[in-house]
Amino acid sequence: MSTARSHWSTRFAFILAAVGSAVGLGNLWKFPYMAGANGGGAFVLIYLLCIAAVGVPIFIAELYIGQKGQKNAVASFEATHEKNTPWRCIGFMGLASAFIILSFYSVVGGWILDFSFKSIFNQFAGKSDEEVKGFLGALFESPWTQVGWHFVFMTGTVGIVLGGVRNGIEKWNKILMPTLFALLGVLFIYSFTLSGFSQSISFLFSPDTSKLTAAGVLEAVGHSFFTLSLGMGAIITYGSYLKKKEGLAKIAITVAFLDTLVALIAGVVIFSVVFTHGMEPGGGPTLLFQTLPVLFSKMTGGYILAVAFFLLVAFAAFSSSVSLLEVAVAYWVETKKKDRVRTTLLIGIVIFGIGVLSALSTNVLSDVKIFKFTFFDLFDKLTSSIFLPLGGVLISLFYGWVLGPKAIEESLSLGKKPSLMKIGLLWTTRVLAPVAVMIVLVKGVMDF
Numbered sequence: 229m230s231t232a233r234s235h236w237s238t239r240f241a242f243i244l245a246a247v248g249s250a251v252g253l254g255n256l257w258k259f260p261y262m263a264g265a266n267g268g269g270a271f272v273l274i275y276l277l278c279i280a281a282v283g284v285p286i287f288i289a290e291l292y293i294g295q296k297g298q299k300n301a302v303a304s305f306e307a308t309h310e311k312n313t314p315w316r317c318i319g320f321m322g323l324a325s326a327f328i329i330l331s332f333y334s335v336v337g338g339w340i341l342d343f344s345f346k347s348i349f350n351q352f353a354g355k356s357d358e359e360v361k362g363f364l365g366a367l368f369e370s371p372w373t374q375v376g377w378h379f380v381f382m383t384g385t386v387g388i389v390l391g392g393v394r395n396g397i398e399k400w401n402k403i404l405m406p407t408l409f410a411l412l413g414v415l416f417i418y419s420f421t422l423s424g425f426s427q428s429i430s431f432l433f434s435p436d437t438s439k440l441t442a443a444g445v446l447e448a449v450g451h452s453f454f455t456l457s458l459g460m461g462a463i464i465t466y467g468s469y470l471k472k473k474e475g476l477a478k479i480a481i482t483v484a485f486l487d488t489l490v491a492l493i494a495g496v497v498i499f500s501v502v503f504t505h506g507m508e509p510g511g512g513p514t515l516l517f518q519t520l521p522v523l524f525s526k527m528t529g530g531y532i533l534a535v536a537f538f539l540l541v542a543f544a545a546f547s548s549s550v551s552l553l554e555v556a557v558a559y560w561v562e563t564k565k566k567d568r569v570r571t572t573l574l575i576g577i578v579i580f581g582i583g584v585l586s587a588l589s590t591n592v593l594s595d596v597k598i599f600k601f602t603f604f605d606l607f608d609k610l611t612s613s614i615f616l617p618l619g620g621v622l623i624s625l626f627y628g629w630v631l632g633p634k635a636i637e638e639s640l641s642l643g644k645k646p647s648l649m650k651i652g653l654l655w656t657t658r659v660l661a662p663v664a665v666m667i668v669l670v671k672g673v674m675d676f
């Protein structure tokens with residue numbers, strides 16, 4: 229087996245892959261329903277602040293640790309600091325997060341595949357609202373259908389990762405990402421023609437702070453980690469395939485900008501459709517699966533719109549799930565010197581197995597509650613509200629205090645001269661980001 233490490237072929241290929249990891253169900257499914265449920269504009273404002281003040285600095289920190297370490301999410305802590313440093317435990321926690329997140333992410337990916345098929349075969353057409361809404365319930369009630377789609381989604385993810393960094397992840401992202409942007413662009417232009425467009429814009433962009441609750445603020449902080457794939461080593465792993473000479477701040481800002489843009493455009497499209505038909509924005513997690521198909525079934529051009537929309541979400545979900553799987557594969561292949569193909573298959577099978585618990589959470593195991601949550605909700609809560617924020621705080625502290633000013637200088641490629649940007653990044657990673665995120669963490673733990 230060759231020990232030479234793969235690298236992205238170009239900086240652009242890396243940006244596509246990082247955007248692929250960041251843009252996913254978090255942007256197209258979670259963000260719109262969270263914004264809808266938390267009153268719109270005020271939530272969006274807090275979310276934007278979190279991305280800029282906490283997300284971008286931690287993104288730079290993860291990229292730096294990966295690029296400098298040139299190793300997986302565990303070994304990069306050793307390579308940038310010292311052998312057996314306790315800080316490498318952040319990497320182990322990241323591995324645990326990768327297994328747990330991918331296990332339930334793949335179940336939701338399976339729902340998306342199911343709805344993509346339904347839309348391709350025109351199954352929403354000519355049905356009553358109740359019938360269309362009933363599709364999700366029927367899917368939830370059928371253990372076999374859910375486990376089956378979860379299997380298909382995991383198989384697709386494993387298939388891409390099997391190809392490796394260049395021939396798998398990079399190649400597929402080069403196809404999936406431009407297609408995704410093109411489809412989203414078409415949907416966005418279409419939304420201009422809808423009567424609900426301007427209401428959608430004012431819902432998302434005129435903040436009414438009276439609608440904001442403490443829980444909403446905390447959700448926004450937690451979501452900024454999930455949406456940028458932070459706090460669990462995915463960006464460390466992807467960063468480790470970057471050659472040493474790339475500047476990092478621009479990359480981090482570009483990825484965060486594109487990720488945010490996709491979330492906002494998806495929000496505008498979805499709420500334009502919702503308001504055009506006088507429906508409720510606070511539909512929760514079913515917004516994508518019940519509200520939208522009902523509306524697509526009534527609209528002119530609804531067939532094309534539905535197919536484009538669900539394929540778009542499926543593409544985005546795949547390009548994120550491969551980054552989750554790669555965290556674990558990179559660790560076992562590099563540190564434990566395992567064969568890439570066998571490792572990928574084995575990890576895929578284990579994650580599929582864990583995911584079955586989530587797929588059964590809406591039927592056979594719906595009465596099994598741990599700390600009052602079903603497996604699905606437990607896995608989601610545990611990772612979004614605890615593991616990712618905790619990982620983020622520790623990564624930020626490691627970067628700001630342990631690696632310190634030299635790492636910041638290298639990340640920003642600004643040389644030795646003092647500058648506002650350097651001081652800003654230093655104290656954001658040392659104090660501001662950890663304190664802000666600790667607040668979320670305490671709340672997350674209290675929720676259990």
Ligand code: PFF
Nearest residue numbers: 250252253254454455457462
């Ligand atoms: N960022 C992805 C999304 O928004 O759907 C989810 C995700 C991918 C989280 C990779 C964490 C991760 F490491």
